[in-house]
Amino acid sequence: MSHDWWRHAVIYQVYVRSFADSDGDGVGDLPGIRSRLPYLRDLGVDAVWITPFYSSPMADGGYDVADYRAVDPQFGGLDDVRALVDDAHTLGIRVIVDIVPNHTSDQHAWFQEALAGRGRERYMFREGVGDQPPNDWESVFGGPAWTRVADGSWYLHLFAPEQPDLNWELPEVRAEFLDVLRFWLDLGVDGFRVDVAHGMIKAPGLPDIGHADQLKLLGTESLPFFDQDGVHEIHREWRAVVDSYPGERVLVAEAWTPSAERTAMYLRPDEMHQAFNFHYLSAEWTFDAVRSVIDSSLAAVEPVGAPTTWVLSNHDVQRHVTRYGGGETGLRRARAALALMLALPGSVYLYQGEELGLPEVLDLPDEVLQDPMWERSGHTERGRDGCRVPLPWAASGPSLGFGTGGSWLPQPADWAKVSVEAQTGDQDSMLSFYRNALRVRRENPALGAGLTWVDGPAGVLWFERDGVACAVNLSATVVELPDPGSVLLASSYYGVRDGLLLLPPDTALWWKL
Numbered sequence: 398m399s400h401d402w403w404r405h406a407v408i409y410q411v412y413v414r415s416f417a418d419s420d421g422d423g424v425g426d427l428p429g430i431r432s433r434l435p436y437l438r439d440l441g442v443d444a445v446w447i448t449p450f451y452s453s454p455m456a457d458g459g460y461d462v463a464d465y466r467a468v469d470p471q472f473g474g475l476d477d478v479r480a481l482v483d484d485a486h487t488l489g490i491r492v493i494v495d496i497v498p499n500h501t502s503d504q505h506a507w508f509q510e511a512l513a514g515r516g517r518e519r520y521m522f523r524e525g526v527g528d529q530p531p532n533d534w535e536s537v538f539g540g541p542a543w544t545r546v547a548d549g550s551w552y553l554h555l556f557a558p559e560q561p562d563l564n565w566e567l568p569e570v571r572a573e574f575l576d577v578l579r580f581w582l583d584l585g586v587d588g589f590r591v592d593v594a595h596g597m598i599k600a601p602g603l604p605d606i607g608h609a610d611q612l613k614l615l616g617t618e619s620l621p622f623f624d625q626d627g628v629h630e631i632h633r634e635w636r637a638v639v640d641s642y643p644g645e646r647v648l649v650a651e652a653w654t655p656s657a658e659r660t661a662m663y664l665r666p667d668e669m670h671q672a673f674n675f676h677y678l679s680a681e682w683t684f685d686a687v688r689s690v691i692d693s694s695l696a697a698v699e700p701v702g703a704p705t706t707w708v709l710s711n712h713d714v715q716r717h718v719t720r721y722g723g724g725e726t727g728l729r730r731a732r733a734a735l736a737l738m739l740a741l742p743g744s745v746y747l748y749q750g751e752e753l754g755l756p757e758v759l760d761l762p763d764e765v766l767q768d769p770m771w772e773r774s775g776h777t778e779r780g781r782d783g784c785r786v787p788l789p790w791a792a793s794g795p796s797l798g799f800g801t802g803g804s805w806l807p808q809p810a811d812w813a814k815v816s817v818e819a820q821t822g823d824q825d826s827m828l829s830f831y832r833n834a835l836r837v838r839r840e841n842p843a844l845g846a847g848l849t850w851v852d853g854p855a856g857v858l859w860f861e862r863d864g865v866a867c868a869v870n871l872s873a874t875v876v877e878l879p880d881p882g883s884v885l886l887a888s889s890y891y892g893v894r895d896g897l898l899l900l901p902p903d904t905a906l907w908w909k910l
């Protein structure tokens with residue numbers, strides 16, 4: 398496998414609970430993923446990132462880990478991880494697993510001990526102010542970030558109360574996680590997606606924020622519990638462990654920071670290999686917004702010599718077909734946005750189901766919602782279940798081929814039409830477009846390797862690299878381009894007239910110069 402593979406990779410996110418269910422209990426599992434590896438090979442991805450499958454009471458879909466070295470029985474066992482990794486490697490697919498260091502589950506042995514009054518220094522316990530919590534921090538899921546225990550003291554949880562934050566100033570906590578990393582590296586995984594990599598260290602003294610709506614500041618403002626300089630020292634320790642293993646294993650930071658420059662700090666040569674570029678995901682579909690996020694992302698990583706990543710969707714955000722306006726417009730923009738990000742220099746992260754053009758499911762009934770955000774927000778936020786609905790593999794069957802039983806979230810009836818079965822073999826389907834785009838990118842290494850902007854018609858992003866060009870029309874009108882001759886990929890139909898190419902709105906084109 399090639400050197401520095403991660404600099405130019407396409408990595409596919411599998412949300413375990415919703416990918417494929419092998420035993421008919423309505424929840425996806427590891428053997429389910431294993432059985433679908435040939436599908437991922439045919440799609441043409443270099444690696445999969447698998448969300449947490451560790452022992453967990455599932456207060457936050459597995460991001461509340463009770464035992465970092467055990468597989469939750471509903472997902473399988475350690476032998477299933479081994480078999481999955483082996484099969485993936487045989488097919489040329491690398492396997493990245495999730496690790497959740499900011500907090501444990503409240504069912505973790507350490508927290509159970511802490512509740513019994515022992516080893517509390519492993520967590521963030523503090524005394525309150527009178528009857529009030531120690532400070533004004535709010536949880537990302539809504540409500541105070543502090544919960545009171547029987548003896549009157551409070552513990553910090555940036556997420557749900559079932560996810561107490563660890564005290565990363567404590568050497569014992571650091572040592573334990575280095576050991577957990579080694580456990581999975583020994584088993585053969587190719588790296589880790591580090592959950593809340595920007596959260597492990599909190600500002601000294603845990604100062605108040607003094608803002609009425611803190612959730613609005615997430616990802617845009619500097620906050621005392623995110624993106625503190627102290628996290629980088631931990632990342633350097635992790636990198637040293639990962640580098641001590643053969644075979645180019647990687648660390649990918651999930652870090653929501655206020656700027657591309659702050660994100661680039663996670664990518665210094667002795668820290669993470671990659672960080673998700675949430676600035677691209679958050680950009681509006683306009684020429685100015687997209688152009689400016691591309692420029693700032695590339696400029697920020699240049700000094701550290703790291704690749705940037707491009708991400709449109711994941712299990713925490715509304716699916717981008719819906720963000721882009723839904724319906725035909727959403728699908729059209731999604732095809733153009735894929736072609737754009739595959740042509741940009743760096744790595745690309747795909748989220749399961751985007752290759753089918755799945756929209757966000759906006760009308761899940763209240764009673765099926767499981768995301769803690771729904772309860773914690775006092776039913777004001779519906780939460781993230783709408784992007785987590787199990788995949789439709791077949792055009793019929795109890796859960797459209799997801800499994801032999803039902804599915805833990807109901808699938809819209811019209812998903813039969815967008816199932817893998819329905820789209821395979823249809824040249825015009827989203828799935829065929831993804832397969833084709835990934836194949837053409839593999840065959841043309843200049844795509845995704847660098848860029849020089851070309852001045853084109855207003856509203857058109859146009860760049861070239863080593864004999865290959867990409868143009869995306871983000872204006873509202875058809876634009877004329879010189880007839881490019883040898884088209885490699887078109888995200889929608891285009892016209893040709895009098896030696897000119899007519900590129901419709903929301904359309905991307907790749908061609909050979």
Ligand code: TEU
Nearest residue numbers: 457460497537556592593615653712713
């Ligand atoms: O997400 C971290 C995080 O900051 C997100 O929760 C984000 O702010 C939020 O989803 C916006 O809607 C990670 C995981 O990806 C997420 O699924 C977990 O819930 C969270 O950590 C806690 O582990």
